[in-house]
Amino acid sequence: MTLPISADDPSDQAEHLEARLTAGDPRATAEVWGGSHDAEQLGYPWPPVDPLPM
Numbered sequence: 001m002t003l004p005i006s007a008d009d010p011s012d013q014a015e016h017l018e019a020r021l022t023a024g025d026p027r028a029t030a031e032v033w034g035g036s037h038d039a040e041q042l043g044y045p046w047p048p049v050d051p052l053p054m
Helices: 010-022 037-042
Strands: none
Touching: none
16 A cells, blocks of 8 residues: 655544555455465465465
């Protein structure tokens, strides 16, 4: 996620960032690759196979 810096008051920018972060569930668009099975504790399904190398 990229949040451009604006001339708005910093507290207004912080509120905007919070609204973007809490507007949806990031798990809906994220994929877990590598790491450990601890990701399942965060609600991410563990992929059955590694992705193909690019």
